[in-house]
Amino acid sequence: MxxxxxxxxxxxxxxxxxxxxxxxxxxxxxxxxxxxNPGQSVKDRIAIKMIDDAEEKGLIKPGGTIIEGTSGNTGMGLALVAAVRGYNCIFTTTDKQSKEKVDLLRALGAEVKVCPTNVEPDDPESYYSVAKRLSEEIPNSYYPNQYENxxxxxxxxxxxxxxxxxxxxxxxxxxxxxxxxxxxxxxxxxxxxxxxxxxxxxxxxxxxxxxxxxxxxxxxxxxxxxxxxxxxxxxxxxxxxxxxxxxxxxxxxxxxxxxxxxxxxxxxxxxxxxxxxxxxxxxxxxxxxxxxxxxxxxxxxxxxxxxxxxxxxxxxxxxxxxxxxxx
Ligand SMILES: Cc1ncc(COP(=O)(O)O)c(C=O)c1O
Structure with a gap:
């Protein structure tokens, strides 16, 4: 098949x-x-589901940008979905994550912003806050937010x-x-x-x-x-x-x-x-x-x-x- x-x-x-x-x-x-899984982690399952649901609700349109705070695996899943369906990706991650994970995301065409680990979640520099801010600034972008979604x-x-x-x-x-x-x-x-x-x-x-x-x-x-x-x-x-x-x-x-x-x-x-x-x-x-x-x-x-x-x-x-x- x-x-x-x-x-x-x-x-x-x-x-x-x-x-x-x-x-x-x-x-x-x-x-x-x-x-x-094709993205080598459990997170492929949620990546495709979050994007399917967003498409169905009209939250992301063709050519749009997916923005997510991710330790790497969700980003990999989202990057695969984005490649197949024609979206751009920007990921925020922390400086605690392996270099391999960041390199992998970049290899799949994503832009990656590395943020400090040891700051409060509501600090403007945290990877949660940066993802949220970018999703507000960039038009036709969608922030799946795997924590709350x-x-x-x-x-x-x-x-x-x-x-x-x-x-x-x-x-x-x-x-x-x-x-x-x-x-x-x-x-x-x-x-x-x-x-x-x-x-x-x-x-x-x-x-x-x-x-x-x-x-x-x-x-x-x-x-x-x-x-x-x-x-x-x-x-x-x-x-x-x-x-x-x-x-x-x-x-x-x-x-x-x-x-x-x-x-x-x-x-x-x-x-x-x-x-x-x-x-x-x-x-x-x-x-x-x-x-x-x-x-x-x-x-x-x-x-x-x-x-x-x-x-x-x-x-x-x-x-x-x-x-x-x-x-
Ligand atoms: C390597 C790894 N293990 C385990 C988990 C935990 O899975 P969940 O987020 O569904 O609780 C994650 C989630 O980010 C992960 O990246």
């Missing part, structure tokens, strides 16, 4: 059993391998959730997923819990993010905010796409745990993944061990992106040593 464009190959990613990193765990643990959650409700339900023949008992914008966890969990309300949903957060404290206390605490290096998960805001009512437990993972597991997934499972994948697996397996999952349990973990984006960091021994993640 010939596809009309590369956009038709988004989704339908494989579910792969983890065999080696799961020592002492009786349950079946399977990973949803999202780097096999509920097409993000809806994309996962329509695709990721049903795929996991079918791939596990409805036998999934636990769903573990990193929390960035919250779209992946909320949309997928909503679909899965509608099929079986007993399914437990485990959110993976980074040490230095506000989510865990907010989930447990209902309070937003600025004291929780600390710098960390894991890209894509954890936040210093509570976006509209996170639905805490669908989440049963939040586990925080530090950079060291995340990155060592990331390297293990590559070397021991043949899964060449990014840092938030190591975080998701590390947190999910911690939960599996703590709660002593049974052999009849089936846990699915989302692996959001590819190792190609982290060659100069997590997969670079020098960088790992400089940051004291390895000896």
């Amino acid at each position: 010939i596809q009309n464009s590369i956009l038709e190959s988004i989704g339908k990613t494989p579910l792969v059993r983890l065999r080696k990193v799961t020592e002492n765990i009786k349950a079946t643990v399977a990973a949803k391998v999202e780097y096999l 509920l097409s993000n959650t809806q994309a996962h409700y329509e695709t990721t959730g049903p795929e996991i339900w079918e791939q596990t023949d409805g036998k999934i008992t636990h769903y573990a997923c990193g929390m960035g914008t919250g779209g992946t966890i909320s949309g997928t969990a909503k679909y899965l819990k509608e099929q079986n309300p007993e399914i437990k949903v485990i959110g993976i957060d980074s040490v230095g993010s506000v989510y865990k404290h907010y989930f447990e206390t209902g309070e937003f605490s600025k004291d929780e905010i600390k710098p960390y290096k894991t890209e894509g998960i954890g936040e210093d805001i509570i976006p509209a796409n996170v639905d805490f009512d669908l989440i049963d437990e939040v586990i925080q993972v530090n950079d060291r745990q995340a990155f060592l597991m990331t390297r293990d997934l590559s070397k021991r499972e043949g899964l060449f993944v990014g840092g938030s994948c190591g975080a998701a697996v590390s947190g999910a397996l911690e939960y599996a061990r703590q709660t002593e999952l049974k052999s009849s349990d089936l846990m699915v973990i989302i692996l959001p992106d590819s190792g190609t984006r982290y060659i100069s960091k997590i997969y670079n021994d020098e960088w790992m040593r400089e940051n004291n993640y390895i000896d």
